[in-house]
């Protein structure tokens with residue numbers, strides 16, 4: 171896979187688009203699309219070549235998320251979480267854990283999810299209230315995660331839990347079939363991203379041996395800030411850029427095709443032209459800043475963090491603004507769901523509140539630029 175963005179767009183048209191409407195209308199997880207994501211190699215995008223993967227990095231991750239979101243934000247979001255979890259294993263997993271899980275992804279089309287947020291700590295997802303009691307080789311976990319995208323569909327869940335080292339956390343892999351793991355599927359009633367299955371996960375005396383811990387004891391924070399943050403935050407930038415571009419495509423197409431009795435179209439009206447221009451401007455800028463952030467991040471450049479934070483904040487706000495303008499262009503037809511714009515606007519609203527939220531990241535960006543400590 172050498173042209174991930176273009177191949178991702180082609181894939182999305184063939185294997186994501188047919189399910190996008192149902193995904194939203196019936197709050198249905200895009201299982202068929204995920205089966206094909208496995209078949210056609212996208213689930214192994216970030217798995218190193220030595221394990222049979224494609225060995226790609228942050229830039230290709232962003233390209234795939236962008237390409238998928240130009241067709242379906244929900245599918246792109248679930249896919250993005252999988253890639254982030256894979257990266258934790260790539261960078262910190264033991265050889266045995268990588269072999270087991272990467273083989274399952276490549277040969278059986280399995281995928282991963284992130285079970286980090288809790289009801290108490292909310293957007294500050296790296297603060298965990300769950301308990302982890304160690305007894306020799308085994309650890310028994312109790313607690314509840316609040317919103318787990320791909321819940322019950324993913325085969326492995328990355329879970330942040332307290333370490334035995336005071337004030338530190340660990341990143342664990344919970345297999346779906348772990349005894350004591352359950353999901354409250356009916357609790358996912360999202361405004362948008364409706365196919366996500368982002369519901370609570372109950373952890374009731376789940377016992378795992380230490381081979382399920384990713385990395386050294388107490389290395390959870392390091393993984394959150396060095397791996398999860400860049401891949402997750404850049405991934406969100408790509409998803410909301412793709413959502414905004416999708417809005418542009420639909421609004422511009424509608425303006426060109428909507429005819430008045432005198433034969434003129436919406437596109438002939440100057441105000442509509444200005445709206446379309448503003449949507450295009452913001453969507454293109456979101457894409458450009460996100461791809462530049464991914465490039466800077468992949469090359470370890472000094473200002474990569476500031477670029478990544480800026481891209482994610484800008485793209486999630488741009489998607490909401492593009493949706494507002496696109497709904498105006500779409501008129502009553504868009505309002506009455508003849509166009510998918512209202513769905514895209516609902517999807518876009520997830521952007522500003524997903525952890526770390528746009529507000530929290532705005533504070534982090536200011537701190538990064540003024541040389542202050544980020545928590």
Ligand SMILES: Cc1cc2nc3c(=O)[nH]c(=O)nc-3n(C[C@H](O)[C@H](O)[C@H](O)COP(=O)(O)OP(=O)(O)OC[C@H]3O[C@@H](n4cnc5c(N)ncnc54)[C@H](O)[C@@H]3O)c2cc1C
Pocket residue numbers: 251283284285286287288289291292293294295317318319320360362363366368520522523524525526527528529530533
């Ligand atoms: C579609 C969707 C999918 C999700 N999927 C997952 C998933 O797969 N895994 C997962 O772990 N979590 C997931 N989440 C959860 C998400 O990442 C957040 O943890 C969750 O939305 C926080 O909700 P809350 O009501 O507890 O927010 P709160 O923490 O109560 O925050 C409420 C508001 O206050 C603001 N705020 C809070 N503290 C500060 C601060 N210090 N400075 C500035 N502003 C602040 C926040 O930005 C937010 O706007 C998902 C959320 C959504 C919407």
